[in-house]
Amino acid sequence: MQSPVALDAVALDAVALDAVGEPNRRLILELLHRHHESTVTELVDASGLRQPQVSKHLKVLSAASLVSVRADGRHRHYRLEARGLQAAHDWFASFEDVWQARFDALDALVAVDSPPSTNPEPDNNPQESHQ
Amino acid sequence: MQSPVALDAVALDAVALDAVGEPNRRLILELLHRHHESTVTELVDASGLRQPQVSKHLKVLSAASLVSVRADGRHRHYRLEARGLQAAHDWFASFEDVWQARFDALDALVAVDSPPSTNPEPDNNPQESHQ
DNA sequence: AGATTGTATTCCTTGGGGAGAATATGTAGG
DNA sequence: CCTACATATTCTCCCCAAGGAATACAATCT
Numbered sequence: 382m383q384s385p386v387a388l389d390a391v392a393l394d395a396v397a398l399d400a401v402g403e404p405n406r407r408l409i410l411e412l413l414h415r416h417h418e419s420t421v422t423e424l425v426d427a428s429g430l431r432q433p434q435v436s437k438h439l440k441v442l443s444a445a446s447l448v449s450v451r452a453d454g455r456h457r458h459y460r461l462e463a464r465g466l467q468a469a470h471d472w473f474a475s476f477e478d479v480w481q482a483r484f485d486a487l488d489a490l491v492a493v494d495s496p497p498s499t500n501p502e503p504d505n506n507p508q509e510s511h512q
Numbered sequence: 513m514q515s516p517v518a519l520d521a522v523a524l525d526a527v528a529l530d531a532v533g534e535p536n537r538r539l540i541l542e543l544l545h546r547h548h549e550s551t552v553t554e555l556v557d558a559s560g561l562r563q564p565q566v567s568k569h570l571k572v573l574s575a576a577s578l579v580s581v582r583a584d585g586r587h588r589h590y591r592l593e594a595r596g597l598q599a600a601h602d603w604f605a606s607f608e609d610v611w612q613a614r615f616d617a618l619d620a621l622v623a624v625d626s627p628p629s630t631n632p633e634p635d636n637n638p639q640e641s642h643q
Numbered sequence: 644a645g646a647t648t649g650t651a652t653t654c655c656t657t658g659g660g661g662a663g664a665a666t667a668t669g670t671a672g673g
Numbered sequence: 674c675c676t677a678c679a680t681a682t683t684c685t686c687c688c689c690a691a692g693g694a695a696t697a698c699a700a701t702c703t
Binding site: 395398399403407410462467469470474476477479 | 526529530531532533534535538541545592593594597598600601603604605606607608610611613614
């Protein structure tokens with residue numbers, strides 16, 4: 382038996398992105414982000430979904446390492462799990478050069494089209510400037 | 513009355529995340545990332561998908577502002593589009609505090625428990641959900 | 644013990660969307 | 674013009690997955 386760990390690691394972002402490609406699961410993730418931890422009934426209450434659907438979505442999210450569980454009596458406290466979130470985020474981050482190239486082009490255009498005015502920061506951080 | 517522009521902006525990341533939640537569309541995005549631009553037939557050739565599927569996936573990606581088109585004779589050159597990619601990336605970036613908190617905890621743990629033994633995963637998942 | 648609450652699971656139905664084949668549209672070239 | 678090529682669209686089929694209802698399982702309380 383060869384190590385399945387590497388395969389799992391490679392597939393992790395794929396599983397995570399598949400899981401996030403569903404509006405109600407994104408809703409659950411956003412709800413979990415607001416409160417530090419939530420039980421299933423709290424998520425049912427906050428989402429408007431029915432309990433079985435919430436449990437099923439949580440199962441998918443758990444398989445994608447997007448949430449983790451802590452058992453406490455008959456309650457189960459779910460929280461966000463870093464591994465899956467980071468894997469999905471990293472997948473998108475690999476495309477950062479695309480919008481950085483766009484900002485570079487914008488900078489060049491501004492530099493050509495405007496007189497040499499006082500430009501305080503010619504090398505700004507493009508990934509945090511939106512809107 | 514609220515501005516409909518804001519609603520469009522809000523929906524953009526949702527549309528983008530929905531679109532990316534499909535393996536073959538992610539494949540197309542990755543192929544487009546390698547080459548600066550690609551025609552449909554190039555994508556058909558590189559992906560192994562058939563031409564109608566590629567065109568249909570490109571249509572979805574285009575609606576999500578993940579790709580853009582440049583017409584050139586009877587060819588259509590597709591390239592990555594920053595808006596959708598960045599919107600989806602930003603959605604995940606809003607969860608950054610989750611894994612940064614984990615790194616902080618890891619730092620604290622290393623600082624206290626300083627022996628340099630290789631500790632593979634201090635973050636274990638106690639539940640067993642497999643099929 | 645039974646009752647009650649919290650959660651997971653099973654079964655069933657249904658709808659959406661992805662794949663395939665055929666066709667339409669559009670464009671260059673002889 | 675007619676043909677060949679590049680791409681888009683339509684139609685159909687089918688699978689999978691989300692939703693609903695009922696039930697099973699687990700744990701606390703009296």
